[in-house]
Amino acid sequence: MNLLKFFKGLIASLILFGFCSQKSFAQKETKRPNVIFILVDDQGYGDLGVFFQNQRAKEGKPYERTPFLDKLAASGAMLTQQYAPAPVCAPSRASLMLGVSQGHSNVRDNEFDRAIDSNYTMASTMHTLGYTTIAIGKWGLQGAKPWDKNGDEWFARPTNRGFDSFFGYMRHMDGHEHYPKEGLYYNKKQVEVWDNGKNITPELDKCYTADLWTAYAKKWITSHEESKDKSQPFFMYLAYETPHAVLELPTQAYPAGGGLHGGMQWLGTPGNMITTASGTPDSYVNPDYANATYDDDDNPATPKVPWPDTYKRYATANRRLDYAVGDLVQLLKDLKIDDNTIIVYTSDNGPSIESYLPKGYVANHPTFFGSYGPFDGIKRDDWEGGVRMPTIAVWPGHIPAGTVDKTPSISYDWTPTFIDAASGLPAPERLDGVSLLPQLTGKGTQRQSLIYNEYFFPGRTPSFKEFAPNHRGRKMFQMQMLRLGDFVGVRYNIKAASDSFEIYNVVKDPQQTNNLALKPQTPISAAERKTMNVEGIKNIGALQTYMHARVLQVRRPEEWAPRPYDTTLVPSVEAEVKTGVDWKIFRGNYPWLPQVATLKASSQGHSPLPDISLIKNEEDALLYCNGYILVPKDGQYTFYLNADAKAFLRIHDMQMIDADFNYQPGEQKHATVLLKAGLHPFRLYYYKKKEDKTNLNFEWSGPGIDKQTVAPNAFFRQK
Template sequence: EGHANPVELWHNDDEISSQLKGCYTADLFTAKTKQFLVDHQSQSADEPFFLFLSYDTPHAAIQYPAAPYPEGMGVKGGVQWLGEKDRMINTVGPIDSYKHPDYANQGWTDAEVRFATSVRRLDDLMGDLLQTLRDLKMDENTLVVFSSDNGPHSESYIRNVNYNPTSFQSYGPFDGMKRDCYEGGIRVPTIAWWPGKIAPGINQNHSQFHDWLTTFADLAGAAVPARADGVSLVPTLLKNGEQAAPTTYVEYFNGGKTPNYEDYEPSRRGARRGQMQAIFVDGYKGVRHNIQSHADPFEIYDLAKDPGEANNLAGTSPEMKSLQQRMHDRVLQLRSANATAERPYDDEPIPADDSLDADAPMLVTYCPTKTSLVSRLDPAQSTKVDIEEIDLAEAVRSAGKGNARVQTVLNVAKTGRYEMRLTATGDAVLRLHDAALIDTTGESNTDASVEVTLEAGTHPVDMIVRLAGNDSVPALELNELPDAPKQSRKPAKKKRKSK
């Protein structure tokens, strides 16, 4: 009853939930996806497509399907889209009624049968989709990626039905689950399927969801947005070329505790989560829970040898002490503070990079493009601009449409609070170290500023600006701010100039 309130479901501009009586959402979404594939192949087979299918099964609403899975799979079988009110798909039936017979008489709890049935349903649906691609002769030209958003859950929205992932040890050999930053909470299976292109095998290297945007753009030959944080995983998928190291970073807050499961390390059972953080550096994972200040040490694990995170290497050798410091520095150099999600380390000075040459000349690179997107530069089409030999303002105005990349070193005289202000007539994305601090995408004639705490020394700046052929030279200012009581950094703010 607590989960039976009306839920809105929309198709484009139409709210259609009243037409969906007896539809199990996983069946509904799959049937509509299959129909999309059939229509695409018949109407626009030469056009590429991107399809994002987000299942809500399994989840805390662990309801049974409304009917058995239909015979067959693919274009002629399996779930089918009918498109009629109260008969939108071919598996309409009594809500929360179908227990899979393989699990109904195992002596399991109702919650366990529900969970197993929903996972089995998802397996049937994915097989149905892949067979549809085969039937339409689309399989060898379509990359399918299947993944999950977090580790297993313990919630149930159904009264008197309590589910725990201990039932099937859904966290595998790891400690932690949903809302933990240990491996059981953040390591999820990801399957990439592309017949004839991706060979069978397992890759244990870490990556994160933001790497897929860059990967898809790479495969499609499209421009990668400058704001994208990921690297292309094409070398890993196709075993072609050298794989760039992904940035894998997590920060999260939860007021609860890790469950007191006997499978977990004793120190983690019932441990407070609080402010959490995980970072991968030089092949090791650093993780910390219930963070009180940036001085709190990371636990350090070698996941290749210790996937269960049982052997904390922090402080065990000079190398691990050095790695501890690099992890502390790295998290500050790649994250951006957010006033709506305050962290204990928001006001820590961003560490300088002593390896940089303080007198290094500014490097400007230009790449023509037809897209209106501020995007990463294509090395094959980019040219270096000799700013000492030309009038930069004239060069910007005559460059035509394209993206200019400016790389320089910021010299900070003393540790303190600063305002970074960017003035540009086009879209721009500015990074300090690896942190995207300013993004004016979608704005025009803008000033954008952000307040940061910087350590004295040298800091790398990497900025990409979209040029339209009539731009003025972008300007970047660094202004020292007066000392103030500690407070969270303000997010980047944008204001439109008057014409």
């Protein structure tokens, strides 16, 4: 074992040992699970058999088969109510990796190749917990212009965001091509596959990328398990860029068998790198689809006609992913690590209308297979079809087989989930996601997910006849979506913060045809109110009002993605209060400033204001204060934090000041926000280790307030 790996494992062990005072990890007797997170590109909710295609088969419509994914779903959980954070690739993947919503991500809209924040990521948190981490496939968040050739500006490459190694496409645009050396269709030139610091495309003759990523993933897992460090768990982010874009075909049939000795294999010889690096690129159509026919005119009296080649290609691309998943699962079984490996499979956004095929091919309309499932909308839409994802989660012995999970969730919940499964630790407070383990395992109380996105695109929803009339041709531009319980509020072509939400009960009305907002007096049942976990909302009109406030209270403006509601005052709240703040102290050694919802306080009480003297200097401890700040006038306010340890400030659910990740003690951080007069809930975290000095300055300025310490008369707590 080399020295670097030894110390990495030692540090992780010390972190986890220090946390054993908290019950969750101390009670775990099993080995920490490996984690494989599989993300595919532009695959719709309806593209998987068990989610929708099997139903189409029964109806006699053109359908795709995904037998291995169906089997995977049967061995664990189908998450039928999970969302992507955004309806397009880059922002969706950025939110996933950072664990935050589009209201807090620094990558929004169509900011392809922008560097994601230097902060906690899915990989860095697992790395901190002692995991070996690898990213394979598509990245596109590296921080350089897509035409940059030397990578000097790639300061957000995967290995700078928590991954030990990377193999794949660095640039977003390269992910439009599935034969990196041949460059057949998209821009008809080679694109670069990086093996850490080396471009190996010249060695990749006839390598179809879905096969390439699978072969490398299998080789890496096998090598890891054969190494002296196999006791160290691994986290793999396996990001396929198919079926997105060019719809190129493989060279040949998927190799027989699967797992350790069959299926796709890494051969490692330049020019013959993987098992299928032979034959003719872009030539193989899966036999199930090669001669498929369908009723093109809905007239059983006329002969059926062959599927257009475009859809044979699309179905073959999706089936190739299915084979790849089956191959990987068999490998885990052969290596006898399947029962201690979490597998999550999902997509980054809804199905695409894009195909980039040469002239002569029909356009890739997702209507042919109903790739959007029982919904309306596609990629770039905030209708359910653009953001509802086909998600599968498997963890033998923990997630019961055959589970159908109907609890609403979103993909940035996975980082807290993996942290929980690996250690019992809560996620960093910086993250907007919550652990899904309670709902997946049936153990514990599930916290409610924040399901929110915002997005801009100068286009329209396609006018497919299969879509409801109220969706066809809808102008997109500024869009916003918020889910509360069974209800989704969505806005298209937003011009002002006052624009109304369309409101749909997406459980009863998944196609979103009945806009409840047109009848604001419509009552909300007790059962529907329970799903929202919000008090006092008894009709749709009240829900409309709440949504208008809520979408301002969960986000912060981003300079490069301006919104028409950026300059709107954040509404205050009504509450029965008395002076002072509530506080809790949590003892323990944490690798980051943690979310506290699932932690047990060692002491708690009330004080006139946040008081760090409550923490004894000889202890590692977190002070958590919450309550309300009384804002005297409408206007712009700036909050300041200066600490000798980690600190974090939220107002409502807005991330105001992050003094956690790489925070330099003594550095003053500040944030400005527009607030309406009245009460605004706040949460202030301060975490020090016993060797840290104890100091925290919490200040503000605003209309009629020069910069000063927030005084006791501004703090209130719930009666």
